[in-house]
Amino acid sequence: MIEVHDLFKRFPDLQLGEIVALEGVSFDVGPGEVFGLLGPNGAGKTTCLRILSTILTPTAGTASVDGRDIVLDPDGVRARIGFLSGSTGLYDRMTARETVEYFGRLYGLDEDRLSASVERIFNTLSMNDFADTLNGRLSTGMRQKVSIARALVHDPPVLIFDEPTTGLDVLVARAVLDTVARLRDEGKCIIYSTHIMREVERLCDRLAIIHRGRILATGLQRDLLEASEQPDLEEHFFELVSRYENSSTPAGGTEPANEDGS
């Protein structure tokens, strides 16, 4: 349902010359699976997901979501995805219910379907206690639930999660993971980016390791581990990264071109 082919993204920046955020990224995700996008901060995960959700446009390459091209039919793509990231904030002066209903209406749900959907989601995520509290008064965990509810209200076939457990405590993070797993079982096509190895180990069937805008490895988790002789994913990741760093030339790739050395 998600097909990404040779995606490039370049940003002009005054200090650093040109930043290459993504370089030849390719992967695909099918329904009923959680695809992990694993990499450290600044690897390009957020850029990649923003491109998939049509917020940014790629410099080169193509991608499609549920058959719709992100450049040619962005409206169609947006109607079919639910997106959640650290920078998708909530309106502080709206209640949880109002937030979810607002976005539901924007997605074109009529009132009956909307209230049914809201009720279902609030029950599933145990949000009924604070459904009518202003977002500004909610704890981080509750706010995250509201964001998830917002992303699910229109029952999209594709879900994009960009580091959804940032800033959450252990219990809440676990609840989020459980939700994601349940959604996978319902048949959703989910792409999940994170830098926490444990989450990937628990949740993802297939994954891609991304570093400095390049995919270093893709495939089933167990296949990757078998091929690498490392005991776990974390070691495998470090091995890949150090191999990459040693092989790339000092002045090549995405080195910042700044004479000050900063």
Add this chain to the structure above:
Amino acid sequence: MIPRPRLDLRKIRIVFQRELRDQLRDRRTLFMVMALPVLLYPALGIGMLQMAVVFSEKPRTVVILGSESLPAPRLIEGSAFAARWFADPTDAPRLTVETTDRNQQSPAIADRLADAREIRTLFDQRSELLGTEDLSPVRTPEFSRELQRVNELINQRLRDAGIDVLVVIPDGFAESLEEVNRLITSRSRTAEDPSEYPRPVILVSGDEKSLIASRRVERVFDSWENELLRLRLETAGLPSSLPSPVAATVIKIVGSKQESALVWGKLYPVILVLMTVTGAFYPAVDLAAGEKERGTMETLLISPVRRIELVLAKFLTVLVFSIATAVLNLVSLGLTATYMVQLVGSVNPTAQASLPPPPTSGVIWILIMILPLAAFFSAISLALATFARSTREGQYYLSPLMIIVMLLVALAVSPGVELQPFHSVLPVLGPILLLRELLVNPTAAETLAYLPAVLGASFVYAGMALWWAVAQFHSESVLFREAERFDLRLWLKRLWTHKPPVPGAGGAIACLAVGLFGQVLLMQPLFEWLTSLPESERARAAIWALVGQQILLFLLPAWLLAATLVSDVSRTFRLRVPTAGSIAVAAGLAAALHPLVQELMQHLQWFFPPGLPEGSLDFLKTMLGPSQPAWLLLLAVAVVPAICEEFLFRGYVLSAFDRPGRSHVAIVLSAFAFGAVHMIPHQVFYATLLGLVLGLLAIRTCSIWPGLAFHAVFNGIAVLRERWSLPDPLPAWGDFLVSNDADAGLRYDWPLLVIAALAATVLLVILKRWPAPGDVR
């Protein structure tokens, strides 16, 4: 590509309702917008009244030397001027009068009198000095210095002594007056002029309070003098109307509507604009920059709402707040002002009659005119707020916006500016001028005729601002702009190392700025240089100056910037060699359009304010007239401008704005720039029209040379037209096509115009369908 759907009004409504509700839930904003004005104006009004009571003036000190020589009737009573000499007797205590009268001696007064006598001595010295002036024709520097010194001294002494006004009554003043009275009564003539006697002198320093006091003293003296004159005439048995044989009365017939309109017509537009701008700006910053800051922008962007729908919904929200702020403030201000005027009127019955509130129809017009102003400012505020990276940066933009707007308002309420066709389509000026007229006369048909133009223009400007806002909403760098560290050195270095193939908007604006401001700056020096030349050489010099200006201000900047900032000069200036056919089309189009544009501009004269003062018009005629050689005029008016202006406007500027699929935008913008540079409104309009055609030529033929040919031919025809006199008598077919008009010279008759129009249409169609180079024909 999948065709873009139409605007989804339902989504706009949903977003608009949410934004509005969200803003209303912000209690602080609500208070500022709603409650504050209702409370503030009455509070200010009451405060002003209180302050008037608290801050009453100190009485000013008047010292009179020689008061014993004052004639009857009594000028002074006790330590003040007699109350009968004041228009308002309660003003008498404002001036404290100190004289050498025995009754009022205190050490302070005695000191002051001593100081006064010293000052009088200085003054006598000064009079002596001025008396010597008659001996020499020119003031020597020593004289001026000495005079200056004495003046400074007197000034200083007056202030040090605490004397606001010093009155010196010459000795024997009363006797001199008596002498003249006797002469008049006995109707006798004398050899000398009896009115040659020393007069009182009123000395005052330049201090503001002293000047005000001296004016009061002058008025006292005037009314005292009138009484003395009356007594003199009565004693002499002469009619009291002797000194004023004419005494015409001035009667101003001011309708109450006009009177209130004069006041409200100035006050309301200022408040209206002020409130509309502030009412729009703060919500706009919150809705655009604030949304980015709080991170909710991304959530909104991934929803199915299109960017233009978002902008429209936010615009509507800002508009509601702008209108609400303006209405509330105006109502509150109006009520407070009316109440206060009535209050003052009731307390002080001698004050002029209370100012009536504006007529109901006037109020309705004020409310109606809020709409175009609010739309305009809401759009601009939203566009600026989207541009800002943070709410703090956004709020900084308010100050420059306010300054520009207030200057426009000041211009609009100044008495010299009237509602004219051209002014009615200017931003801010148009609505305010219309409002002023409507407040005076709400139902005048000719005023109402301007309404469509004013409203239309305002909405066009609002639309342009919104278009910019939408463009920014599509720009990744604006939406996700994080704090940059701007380094000048790096930026300059980058300009050099990373040259884009075609120029950017910044370069284009820089070139235009040089062209526009250069012209303005050179006007005065050029004028002075030309007037310093002998008359016969002026026309020739002006022509060469024109050539020089074109090259210096248009061609040179474009070339320089292109050479340094752009990598593909050939593409920037469209230097492709054109086909002969394209040149032919261009030349033919120029010839065909010339008579049409000429006649059009003749008919549109009424729309534009007179561009040039009379003298310049004559000078222009001599400059372009038959006295100059044809080759020179063709060079200066046709060839050089064609080259310079084409390279700048259809080369640099057009390339800066040209994007695939959006060439028409570039054509329009370059045409507006081309028009603007001509500065005189009449020329601006017709240059813009031609700019559109020239832009089309450049884009369709992908070459600058056809446009250059068009420009040269068009201007060339204009030059030759001035010089060519019709053969007399005209051949039959000639008479059919052209005629000689007394004022405008050669005029084109309608048969010629029809032929020209047909030719132009054909050529334009050919041009529109011109195959792009590389296409198969």
